[in-house]
Amino acid sequence: MHGSIEQQRFCGREFSAEEVSLIQEVVDTCGGVSRNELAKTVCELLDWKRPNGGLKARECLDLLEQLAGKGILRLPDKRQAGYSGPRKRIAQAKPDAPYSMLTGSVEAFAPLIVERVQTKPQRALFQELLARYHYLGYAMPFGARLQYLVCVSRPRREVVGCLQFSSPAWRMRARDQWIGWDDERRAAALQHVVNNSRFLVLASIRNLASAMLACTLRQLKSDWQRQYGIAPLLVETLVDRKRFHGGCYRSANWIELGETTGRGRMDKTNKRHGERVKTILVYPLVKNAARRLRDGR
Structure with a gap:
């Protein structure tokens, strides 16, 4: 069940409720498509591009994961390719010896x-x-x-x-x-x-x-x-x-x-x-x- 549709702000851009609804529809209807492909599709539909014309696919992927975390949509499982650990990794610095002795x-x-x-x-x-x-x-x-x-x-x-x-x-x-x-x-x-x-x-x-x-x-x-x-x-x-x-x-x-x-x-x-x-x-x-x-x- 999707969460309620509201206006969202991400990376300095306001996404209207209508745009969020469109993102929901794209994710729901594009079965079998990878997360990266979904991000590129959403960018093209919303004309979310860099000044040089390139798609903001990296930022869009972060947006999709944020919306999924809020229950607004459900993303396909991540495809295993190369590193399979978490995309976000935080570790406390260890009290080891200094990296360099210079x-x-x-x-x-x-x-x-x-x-x-x-x-x-x-x-x-x-x-x-x-x-x-x-x-x-x-x-x-x-x-x-x-x-x-x-x-x-x-x-x-x-x-x-x-x-x-x-x-x-x-x-x-x-x-x-x-x-x-x-x-x-x-x-x-x-x-x-x-x-x-x-x-x-x-x-x-x-x-x-x-x-x-x-x-x-x-x-x-x-x-x-x-x-x-x-x-x-x-x-x-x-x-x-x-x-x-x-x-x-x-x-x-x-x-x-x-x-x-x-x-x-x-x-x-x-x-x-x-x-x-x-x-x-x-x-x-x-x-x-x-x-x-x-x-x-």
């Missing part, structure tokens, strides 16, 4: 090498490092994403860090006020903001963190535009103030805007206000980023 100043290990995660071995290594050493573990992000491994080149090539960039927060008061957004402009321009959703440093090398940020951001803009057909103008991040000061971001010329309310994305009833307050920092990738996000030019 110490000293970052200049001794330069230049840093930034590798975009694209191959299966790279993805496996990235996920394992986050699961093992990051305090939040690894979780598959919703929507668009790019992931990077950062290596030193001397005395040997060795991975010393991981960074992940993904879809931005839908609403953050301090950020939105800094840009000068109203709801309409935010909805139109939000896709030009990217969130640094994971940052992991694996070696005790002085100034490594800020150097990793700087060299990765130099590559991010062109990679994101090539992948998604969107030119990012601003990068944001949220720093858990109970755990970190965020000094590496400030050293890399990020701008502190304020703090979140502490609710988190999924706290729609405002029950967790103040529980997980985080510092909001942003980094403009272009001149006059706030004006361009606000005015669209």
Whole structure:
């Protein structure tokens, strides 16, 4: 039995009750079709595309799974192909020895090498490092994403860090006020903001963190535009103030805007206000980023 049909918001888009009903009908009538094929069909019917014309199938698959979790529709079973574990995996960092024993100043290990995660071995290594050493573990992000491994080149090539960039927060008061957004402009321009959703440093090398940020951001803009057909103008991040000061971001010329309310994305009833307050920092990738996000030019 399906749940009640209501308007849904996902990845910055409002889906009307009629559109949700259409999604239900597609899922119900396309028996024997894989989840990926369903996602592509829904994208085509709803004209849910990227600026370069590509279908937003990855985001649509996440939407279908969310609707299924709410009982609004029933998806076909996942087809076993390759990795058969859960799509979303979170593990606490283990109190093991440090991944890298390198110490000293970052200049001794330069230049840093930034590798975009694209191959299966790279993805496996990235996920394992986050699961093992990051305090939040690894979780598959919703929507668009790019992931990077950062290596030193001397005395040997060795991975010393991981960074992940993904879809931005839908609403953050301090950020939105800094840009000068109203709801309409935010909805139109939000896709030009990217969130640094994971940052992991694996070696005790002085100034490594800020150097990793700087060299990765130099590559991010062109990679994101090539992948998604969107030119990012601003990068944001949220720093858990109970755990970190965020000094590496400030050293890399990020701008502190304020703090979140502490609710988190999924706290729609405002029950967790103040529980997980985080510092909001942003980094403009272009001149006059706030004006361009606000005015669209």
